[in-house]
Amino acid sequence: MTNFADRLITAIRQKHSPCIVGLDPRVENMPTFVLSAIDTDDGLRRTIATFHRLVIDSIADLIPAVKPQTAFFEQYGIPGILALADTIGYARSRGLLVIVDGKRNDIGSTAEAYARAFLGGGHPSLQGDALTVSPYLGRDSLLPFVDACQKHGTGIFVLVKTSNRGSGDLQDLTLAGEAKTIYDKVAELVASLGETVLGSSGYSSIGAVVGATYPEQAAQIRGRMPKAIILVPGYGAQGGTAQDVVPCFHPGGLGAIVSASRSITYELPNRHISEVDFQSLVRARVEKMNAAIDSVLSL
Amino acid sequence: MTNFADRLITAIRQKHSPCIVGLDPRVENMPTFVLSAIDTDDGLRRTIATFHRLVIDSIADLIPAVKPQTAFFEQYGIPGILALADTIGYARSRGLLVIVDGKRNDIGSTAEAYARAFLGGGHPSLQGDALTVSPYLGRDSLLPFVDACQKHGTGIFVLVKTSNRGSGDLQDLTLAGEAKTIYDKVAELVASLGETVLGSSGYSSIGAVVGATYPEQAAQIRGRMPKAIILVPGYGAQGGTAQDVVPCFHPGGLGAIVSASRSITYELPNRHISEVDFQSLVRARVEKMNAAIDSVLSL
Numbered sequence: 012m013t014n015f016a017d018r019l020i021t022a023i024r025q026k027h028s029p030c031i032v033g034l035d036p037r038v039e040n041m042p043t044f045v046l047s048a049i050d051t052d053d054g055l056r057r058t059i060a061t062f063h064r065l066v067i068d069s070i071a072d073l074i075p076a077v078k079p080q081t082a083f084f085e086q087y088g089i090p091g092i093l094a095l096a097d098t099i100g101y102a103r104s105r106g107l108l109v110i111v112d113g114k115r116n117d118i119g120s121t122a123e124a125y126a127r128a129f130l131g132g133g134h135p136s137l138q139g140d141a142l143t144v145s146p147y148l149g150r151d152s153l154l155p156f157v158d159a160c161q162k163h164g165t166g167i168f169v170l171v172k173t174s175n176r177g178s179g180d181l182q183d184l185t186l187a188g189e190a191k192t193i194y195d196k197v198a199e200l201v202a203s204l205g206e207t208v209l210g211s212s213g214y215s216s217i218g219a220v221v222g223a224t225y226p227e228q229a230a231q232i233r234g235r236m237p238k239a240i241i242l243v244p245g246y247g248a249q250g251g252t253a254q255d256v257v258p259c260f261h262p263g264g265l266g267a268i269v270s271a272s273r274s275i276t277y278e279l280p281n282r283h284i285s286e287v288d289f290q291s292l293v294r295a296r297v298e299k300m301n302a303a304i305d306s307v308l309s310l
Numbered sequence: 311m312t313n314f315a316d317r318l319i320t321a322i323r324q325k326h327s328p329c330i331v332g333l334d335p336r337v338e339n340m341p342t343f344v345l346s347a348i349d350t351d352d353g354l355r356r357t358i359a360t361f362h363r364l365v366i367d368s369i370a371d372l373i374p375a376v377k378p379q380t381a382f383f384e385q386y387g388i389p390g391i392l393a394l395a396d397t398i399g400y401a402r403s404r405g406l407l408v409i410v411d412g413k414r415n416d417i418g419s420t421a422e423a424y425a426r427a428f429l430g431g432g433h434p435s436l437q438g439d440a441l442t443v444s445p446y447l448g449r450d451s452l453l454p455f456v457d458a459c460q461k462h463g464t465g466i467f468v469l470v471k472t473s474n475r476g477s478g479d480l481q482d483l484t485l486a487g488e489a490k491t492i493y494d495k496v497a498e499l500v501a502s503l504g505e506t507v508l509g510s511s512g513y514s515s516i517g518a519v520v521g522a523t524y525p526e527q528a529a530q531i532r533g534r535m536p537k538a539i540i541l542v543p544g545y546g547a548q549g550g551t552a553q554d555v556v557p558c559f560h561p562g563g564l565g566a567i568v569s570a571s572r573s574i575t576y577e578l579p580n581r582h583i584s585e586v587d588f589q590s591l592v593r594a595r596v597e598k599m600n601a602a603i604d605s606v607l608s609l
Contacts, residue, residue, distance in 0.1 A: 035420070035423075055433075080416075080420055080423075082414070082416055082420045082421070082423035082424040082427060083420070083423045085423070085424065085427035085428070085432075085436060086423040086424075086426040086427040086431075086432035086433065087432065087433045088395070088427070088432065088433025088434065088435030088436050089391065089392060089395055089433070089435040089436075090433065090435075091433065092388065092391050093388060096387070096388055114414070114415060114416055114444070115381070115413070116413060116444065117379075117381055117413055118472060118473065118474035118476075118477075119474060121334070121379060121381045121382070122381070124334075124379075124381035124382045124384070124385040125381040125384065125385075127385040128381060128384035128385040128387070129384070133384075133385035133386065133387065134354075134385065134386045134387025134388070134389065134390065135387060136387030136388040136389075137384060137387050137388075145413070145415065145444050145446050146446060146480065147444050147445060147446040147469055147472075147480060147481070148469070148472050148474060148476065148477060149472075149474065149476030149477050149478065149479030149480055149481070150476045150479045151474055151475060151476030151479075152472075152474060152476055170446055170447070173417060173446075173447050173448075173451075174417065175417035175418060175447060175448065175450055175451060176450060177417075177447065177448030177449045177450030177451055178417075178447060178448050179448065180448030180449045180450075180499070181445065181446060181448055181492065181495065181496070182446070182448070184485050184486075184492070184495065185485065185486040185487075186483050186484065186485060186486060187483075187484040187485060187486045187487075188484075188486075193480065193483070193492065196480065196483070197480070200479070
């Protein structure tokens with residue numbers, strides 16, 4: 012299978028967009044027309060799956076990828092996870108790459124099992140194109156994921172610097188004897204692991220998550236991992252602006268993808284919006300985001 | 311609902327054991343008698359669920375808790391997660407506490423969603439008594455879990471020092487201007503968060519994961535978090551011995567739980583073992599582990 016970084020770069024060029032949409036089911040914020048017997052397991056599953064199919068249909072031609080967030084599906088238990096499988100499969104059938112935002116990790120054979128679950132080799136129901144991964148357990152915990160990326164043409168995005176205020180509690184601490192923070196150290200790890208999964212685009216399938224809320228740190232991190240694709244969450248609802256994401260990109264407009272979730276699919280003017288108006292609204296919001304990001308990049 | 315730490319301490323006293331068993335489905339290592347149409351989704355689900363029911367029935371009276379590992383279920387996709395729900399529900403129905411080993415975390419509303427999924431407030435299918443949680447995203451990422459523990463009488467175990475060799479890559483790094491490592495800093499965070507969820511036992515529902523493979527560091531960490539219950543993985547298959555876990559306990563034999571997985575449920579002398587012999591073997595292994603841990607503690 013083609014290298015994930017190459018598939019992503021190709022999709023970014025084809026869609027003329029580095030924007031992705033986060034899919035975070037929050038039934039209490041969905042338009043009322045989609046709600047169907049949500050007090051039953053089957054109704055709940057159907058509601059979440061249908062909502063995402065409508066979103067995907069509205070925007071599949073505008074963006075390279077979607078990012079389902081596992082926590083929001085898992086809070087709905089088995090019906091939620093059945094809907095996650097549906098959403099992953101439907102997005103892929105519509106030509107979108109799927110980045111499963113699960114922030115998984117563990118050691119040894121357990122990391123291998125997570126890699127099989129989401130990156131290839133396991134049961135097909137939850138297989139995506141990439142997975143977000145946490146680095147706290149160290150280099151050897153990441154190797155099984157890197158192996159899976161090599162073998163199955165999939166990718167990972169390792170948490171480097173997150174968009175929350177508390178990200179500083181650990182990530183920003185400076186290490187003794189080195190003029191480096193913990194996130195610098197993780198960025199170096201990402202760069203080093205990435206050398207083994209380089210695509211012909213020059214980018215690696217081992218990417219990084221760097222929050223849009225810290226532009227100065229983003230510039231520094233970009234420099235430490237020249238071949239990594241940066242996944243930038245926090246655009247829109249979390250306060251990041253188009254200008255803030257610029258340091259995550261290379262000159263020329265490649266090297267990062269920017270994610271928005273709530274600000275695209277929720278925050279409706281009226282929950283009694285019609286299906287047609289909902290799809291138009293979601294599409295218009297993605298077009299606006301594409302234009303905003305495009306205006307600050309020379310893609 | 312009663313405080314999780316109190317429920318766990320009560321169970322440890324009743325069963326006269328601080329040992330727990332990890333449930334990690336590996337169909338390729340299961341006894342052949344349990345395998346049933348595993349090339350079909352329904353057969354796969356039934357096989358995994360049945361295997362765990364047999365294990366639980368063998369040992370429910372011997373130990374306070376079981377620890378299903380989510381990665382090993384997720385690798386089997388939807389059938390695996392249906393079996394996880396069955397395993398969680400069955401273990402609780404047999405009076406065992408369930409520690410979901412998912413090493414979840416994220417920021418803000420996403421952490422809240424994970425807390426609802428596993429610690430109370432969400433759909434009932436995946437609700438356990440406690441969840442393992444990763445600390446890389448900082449204090450504010452842990453607060454939604456702490457809130458859920460307060461509200462629902464559940465608990466978390468935060469990764470402090472893991473049992474893998476690569477745990478040193480980040481966790482052991484020394485911070486500038488402080489004679490402290492990153493894991494020390496996380497241990498202090500655990501101690502501080504734990505103050506708000508203290509039980510009448512004196513222990514907190516905010517616990518920590520500390521690998522059995524580093525006894526010196528364990529002693530130091532124990533000192534930094536006097537009220538935290540330590541979950542010690544890595545006993546048995548990962549090389550930790552009964553003597554190695556002693557520093558995680560307080561004098562008197564409380565303060566930690568010790569987990570073994572593969573060495574209890576797999577590593578069979580013969581995969582063609584009968585159902586009766588399998589259940590006897592699993593029971594004998596847990597009795598042996600209980601005796602080994604008991605011999606080094608003054609419980």
